[in-house]
Amino acid sequence: MDLRDSAEEARFRARLRTWLAENVPDESEPAVLAERWPYMRAFQERLYRAGWVALSYPTDVGGQGLGPMEEAILSEELGRANAPTLLPLGHLGRPLHRYGSEEQRRRYLRPLLAVEEIWCQGFSEPEAGSDLASLRTRAVREGEEWVIDGHKIWTSYGAFADYCLLLARTDPDAVRHRGISAFIVPLDTAGVTVRPIVLANGEEEFAEIFLDGVRIPAENMLGEPSDGWRIAMDVVNYERGAVETGYLPKFARYLSELGEVLTASGLGADRAARLRLGRVAAHLEVLRMHCLRTLSARVSGAPPGPESSVDKLLMTAVEQELMDLSIELVTDVGSPGRAEWFDRYLYGRAGSIYGGSAQVQRNILAERMLGLPRQQG
Amino acid sequence: MRFALSDDQQFLQKVTDEVVGQALAATPARSAATDGGELRAALWSTLVELDLVALLVPVEHGGPGGSLTDACVVAEVLGRHLAPVPYVGTAIAAAALLRFAGGPPAALAGLAAGEPYSVLLDQHLADPDGPDGPDGPDGPDGSVSIAFDWVAGARGVALSPDGVATTYELAAGEEVDDVDLLHRLRRFDPVPAAAPRGDDARRARAMAWTGAAALLTGLADGALATATEYARQRHQYQRPIGSFQAVQHLCADMLVDVETSRSMTYGASWAAEHAPIDEAMRVAAAAKAYAGAAAVRVCETSIQVLGGIGVTDEHDAHLRLRTAHLHHAAFGGPDAPMLLLADRILEGN
Numbered sequence: 001m002d003l004r005d006s007a008e009e010a011r012f013r014a015r016l017r018t019w020l021a022e023n024v025p026d027e028s029e030p031a032v033l034a035e036r037w038p039y040m041r042a043f044q045e046r047l048y049r050a051g052w053v054a055l056s057y058p059t060d061v062g063g064q065g066l067g068p069m070e071e072a073i074l075s076e077e078l079g080r081a082n083a084p085t086l087l088p089l090g091h092l093g094r095p096l097h098r099y100g101s102e103e104q105r106r107r108y109l110r111p112l113l114a115v116e117e118i119w120c121q122g123f124s125e126p127e128a129g130s131d132l133a134s135l136r137t138r139a140v141r142e143g144e145e146w147v148i149d150g151h152k153i154w155t156s157y158g159a160f161a162d163y164c165l166l167l168a169r170t171d172p173d174a175v176r177h178r179g180i181s182a183f184i185v186p187l188d189t190a191g192v193t194v195r196p197i198v199l200a201n202g203e204e205e206f207a208e209i210f211l212d213g214v215r216i217p218a219e220n221m222l223g224e225p226s227d228g229w230r231i232a233m234d235v236v237n238y239e240r241g242a243v244e245t246g247y248l249p250k251f252a253r254y255l256s257e258l259g260e261v262l263t264a265s266g267l268g269a270d271r272a273a274r275l276r277l278g279r280v281a282a283h284l285e286v287l288r289m290h291c292l293r294t295l296s297a298r299v300s301g302a303p304p305g306p307e308s309s310v311d312k313l314l315m316t317a318v319e320q321e322l323m324d325l326s327i328e329l330v331t332d333v334g335s336p337g338r339a340e341w342f343d344r345y346l347y348g349r350a351g352s353i354y355g356g357s358a359q360v361q362r363n364i365l366a367e368r369m370l371g372l373p374r375q376q377g
Numbered sequence: 378m379r380f381a382l383s384d385d386q387q388f389l390q391k392v393t394d395e396v397v398g399q400a401l402a403a404t405p406a407r408s409a410a411t412d413g414g415e416l417r418a419a420l421w422s423t424l425v426e427l428d429l430v431a432l433l434v435p436v437e438h439g440g441p442g443g444s445l446t447d448a449c450v451v452a453e454v455l456g457r458h459l460a461p462v463p464y465v466g467t468a469i470a471a472a473a474l475l476r477f478a479g480g481p482p483a484a485l486a487g488l489a490a491g492e493p494y495s496v497l498l499d500q501h502l503a504d505p506d507g508p509d510g511p512d513g514p515d516g517p518d519g520s521v522s523i524a525f526d527w528v529a530g531a532r533g534v535a536l537s538p539d540g541v542a543t544t545y546e547l548a549a550g551e552e553v554d555d556v557d558l559l560h561r562l563r564r565f566d567p568v569p570a571a572a573p574r575g576d577d578a579r580r581a582r583a584m585a586w587t588g589a590a591a592l593l594t595g596l597a598d599g600a601l602a603t604a605t606e607y608a609r610q611r612h613q614y615q616r617p618i619g620s621f622q623a624v625q626h627l628c629a630d631m632l633v634d635v636e637t638s639r640s641m642t643y644g645a646s647w648a649a650e651h652a653p654i655d656e657a658m659r660v661a662a663a664a665k666a667y668a669g670a671a672a673v674r675v676c677e678t679s680i681q682v683l684g685g686i687g688v689t690d691e692h693d694a695h696l697r698l699r700t701a702h703l704h705h706a707a708f709g710g711p712d713a714p715m716l717l718l719a720d721r722i723l724e725g726n
């Protein structure tokens with residue numbers, strides 16, 4: 001155990017801190033996604049150009065060739081500097097890097113990491129949510145092309161995206177998850193229709209994607225035929241961590257804002273309110289330590305496995321507890337902050353649904369980590 | 378930055394686990410509730426011989442000069458096995474207080490050699506003049522009278538009103554009939570005492586909190602192991618109860634609590650010893666608050682998975698839950714760490 005920065009890490013942190021002090025925008029994050037998206041994207045582009053994101057990707061694909069611990073430092077310093085939230089898309093580069101051909105990695109990774117090209121994740125379908133392996137979107141090979149027909153839903157940032165990492169059934173005879181392949185689908189291809197879906201908080205954060213005879217070149221398959229399931233599991237395992245999604249600094253910011261709310265509402269001396277705040281603060285500290293442990297385990301290069309469900313359940317619990325507290329504290333009806341906190345609270349309810357629902361995470365832990373006997377139908 | 382146990386620490390974990398596991402296979406932990414201190418003494422001398430009790434005692438006072446992380450590795454294993462020894466009270470809390478708050482060197486040397494020391498607390502297991510320590514029947518505000526994790530012959534340790542770790546010979550005293558059957562409390566004549574205020578005393582407190590968190594993590598881990606093993610074996614409706622999703626989800630929630638408590642505890646085991654004092658207190662407070670609540674939750678859930686047998690006197694599940702509650706409350710009461718964390722945020726505004 002040594003939570004001190006090594007000499008190199010300390011230098012990295014100091015340089016990053018200086019850069020952030022000079023470059024974090026003064027104006028705060030816009031509340032509305034339509035304005036927040038360009039704001040976040042512009043900051044992340046600058047961050048990338050200065051060499052502060054994509055840290056643990058190799059340099060030949062546009063990364064910085066550093067390790068997971070630098071990712072942890074980045075996350076801490078972004079929080080400290082009250083920087084804009086990163087686009088939660090970092091995990092989508094992982095499968096491209098791991099399964100992509102030389103050509104695909106060279107073509108797609110750098111623009112993805114630089115947020116010049118936006119990606120989205122086309123897994124879920126109207127009839128295939130938790131039971132992802134039942135997906136029905138089909139890809140049929142015709143000469144040097146794949147022809148895709150189907151319907152994806154809940155695609156985060158689908159309306160902002162240029163490319164979709166899409167799962168489709170390529171072998172209708174194979175059982176369930178064995179016949180699935182992954183594709184790189186440019187969303188400006190003929191036959192693609194993207195329709196935004198409005199979240200409960202009013203934002204068009206996700207979308208549905210209709211694919212009607214969409215033709216893409218054969219080389220747009222990622223990995224081998226039937227690699228789709230493995231690729232999908234890799235993506236969700238990364239998606240389940242709080243560092244990859246950049247949520248840790250966001251939660252830290254919410255917590256300190258709640259401290260301000262508590263003081264402003266005259267509850268600073270109220271024992272029950274302090275206990276609630278303290279409990280959430282402890283939970284956030286747990287998330288920070290757990291991320292350090294997860295990232296340290298990744299130093300060896302091993303990708304995350306089913307234990308990432310612990311990270312996801314923890315991250316969800318922290319977010320929902322924070323948001324529950326905000327609803328308890330911001331009780332002044334009609335006050336300007338209240339509606340905004342409520343929208344964050346609503347968004348927090350999604351935490352236990354996306355990336356595999358909380359129940360699915362528990363199924364995974366019970367059977368894959370604890371080795372309990374399989375559920376019977 | 379590296380969050381991982383060293384090879385030596387993994388070895389320490391393995392050896393402690395084997396030694397304690399064997400001892401308690403021969404004589405079950407529960408016998409300590411009625412054997413007049415026999416098992417406790419035997420197990421304690423084993424730990425002393427292995428130099429595990431002295432881990433926090435510096436080399437110049439006869440200790441092996443171990444780290445708090447080492448001591449937490451041992452505490453976690455002891456918690457898992459429900460070992461009836463005053464490890465957190467003596468080897469971590471008392472040792473840290475003596476070491477950091479200017480305790481007499483002879484006491485540290487004595488502790489390293491196996492002499493028991495009990496931290497003195499007030500009747501809420503809190504600080505004598507802290508927010509949770511109002512005047513009580515045991516003495517005026519500003520005094521302590523309860524020896525925590527007491528064993529026969531133990532001397533008391535408390536922070537004197539001027540903030541120095543002071544030892545006391547304890548007269549006969551009387552047994553306190555409290556919730557934990559394996560870790561005893563004993564009431565003595567009150568002595569004047571203060572809450573930890575100076576940086577050194579706060580360092581000792583951060584270490585005590587972290588040590589308690591390690592024991593609590595081990596208690597929870599043992600409860601999880603008991604529940605999952607039972608869930609695999611016990612059949613109802615012609616199938617193992619562990620194949621019922623409702624039972625699986627109880628077990629999964631326990632796993633989350635155990636793994637996250639472990640992350641928090643080992644992070645704190647580094648920070649409480651090495652980080653600047655304000656950060657040390659903050660991180661240790663989070664460990665204590667979180668691991669305490671999590672251990673109580675997990676021990677309760679384990680009882681649920683066990684069904685009827687889980688609420689019998691005969692099963693160890695209640696002993697675990699009892700020990701979890703006592704350590705959740707120790708060293709300032711269960712709320713003190715959360716209040717500290719809240720006040721840090723409020724001061725920042």
Ligand SMILES: Cc1cc2nc3c(=O)[nH]c(=O)nc-3n(C[C@H](O)[C@H](O)[C@H](O)COP(=O)(O)OP(=O)(O)OC[C@H]3O[C@@H](n4cnc5c(N)ncnc54)[C@H](O)[C@@H]3O)c2cc1C
Nearest residue numbers: 121122123124129130154155156350353354355356357359
């Ligand atoms: C904000 C947000 C962003 C998302 N982004 C994306 C994205 O970018 N790309 C993408 O592909 N998908 C995305 N999703 C979709 C997400 O992965 C699915 O919503 C999720 O997998 C659940 O599927 P479902 O909505 O169909 O619910 P269902 O699967 O129908 O589940 C409904 C309820 O049944 C429970 N349930 C289902 N099966 C079981 C079981 N076996 N055991 C116990 N309980 C069960 C669930 O826990 C849930 O409570 C997103 C979702 C949200 C909310």
